[in-house]
Amino acid sequence: MALHAEYHLGCAALPLVDVAAAVPDAEIELSIGLGEGERPRFTAVVTAGPETTAAVEAEFERTPFVGESRLVVREGDTSRYTVAPGTSMAEQLGDHLDDLDDLRALYETPVQIEFIRATATGWVQAGRFADRAAFDELREFWQRNTTFRLRKLARVGDDAEGRPGSGVEADDGDGLTDAQREAIRTAHRLGYFEIPRTATLDDVAAELGISASSCSERLRRAQTHLVETHVGSEAPFAGQPP
Incomplete structure (x- = not known):
């Protein structure tokens, strides 16, 4: 197999x-x-x-x-x-x-x-x-x-x-890079994932000291990896990094 x-x-x-x-x-x-x-x-x-x-x-x-x-x-x-x-x-x-x-x-x-x-x-x-x-x-x-x-x-x-x-x-690791983990934790702490949101992407980026586009990319990669790892996907693995 x-x-x-x-x-x-x-x-x-x-x-x-x-x-x-x-x-x-x-x-x-x-x-x-x-x-x-x-x-x-x-x-x-x-x-x-x-x-x-x-x-x-x-x-x-x-x-x-x-x-x-x-x-x-x-x-x-x-x-x-x-x-x-x-x-x-x-x-x-x-x-x-x-x-x-x-x-x-x-x-x-x-x-x-x-x-x-x-x-x-x-x-x-x-x-x-x-x-x-x-x-x-x-x-x-x-x-x-x-x-x-x-x-x-x-x-x-x-x-x-x-x-x-x-x-x-x-293993019990989440598979995220340190930068991705910091980004998603910071976004959660600031309220980026709240409904309604209490922080913007710019707020999260400023807290991390990076550009908004870099912050968006890190959050996207982290979320994609966590979904694929803990929820699964109907699509075949496409070779994209987490």
């Missing part, structure tokens, strides 16, 4: 974790593409206001992982970059993993990584696995090397639309 999993990898050496730690207000999502040898190209999508985005770009210049970054498109508070690594896999992770060959083999197994989010403490990933054995292989590798925290694990149904099946495991 195919599985869908979301989990946290607590490794500070993973790409752009240092950037996320330096600029905690930014949301940084990654995807890995084809590259040369041990230096695959990355795409980084940064969601933040102008000042925070500028801080992320400054950190791109500082981190050894980024050899070259190029802005592809900017739409509102969302900026997409291509990133050419300045370090190889061995240089980036060699001192932190027991066997890089095991890591290479791991991602040749039947797994589809749906999203990667860089955080101040590691990566949050979500993916689909062909079966429990494929998931256990990944889990056991990361448990040998670093902190592995499971957020969600559910069976994926075999119907035509690939709807998620019943849950298998979950």
Whole structure:
């Protein structure tokens, strides 16, 4: 039975974790593409206001992982970059993993990584696995090397639309980023969710010290994730980050 999993990898050496730690207000999502040898190209999508985005770009210049970054498109508070690594896999992770060959083999197994989010403490990933054995292989590798925290694990149904099946495991975390959790708690405290509302989006944004558009994006992502996690959805998982 195919599985869908979301989990946290607590490794500070993973790409752009240092950037996320330096600029905690930014949301940084990654995807890995084809590259040369041990230096695959990355795409980084940064969601933040102008000042925070500028801080992320400054950190791109500082981190050894980024050899070259190029802005592809900017739409509102969302900026997409291509990133050419300045370090190889061995240089980036060699001192932190027991066997890089095991890591290479791991991602040749039947797994589809749906999203990667860089955080101040590691990566949050979500993916689909062909079966429990494929998931256990990944889990056991990361448990040998670093902190592995499971957020969600559910069976994926075999119907035509690939709807998620019943849950298998979950931890007691809510799966939100710290920024999302702060935003939704602040909005609740100020009365943004009251009927009628006693606070506006601008009020919440001002309390958080971010732009209204960034605040709206954080609240939308947090609400979407909480609904998908605790209520469920009739639509198949679309690969969008929480």
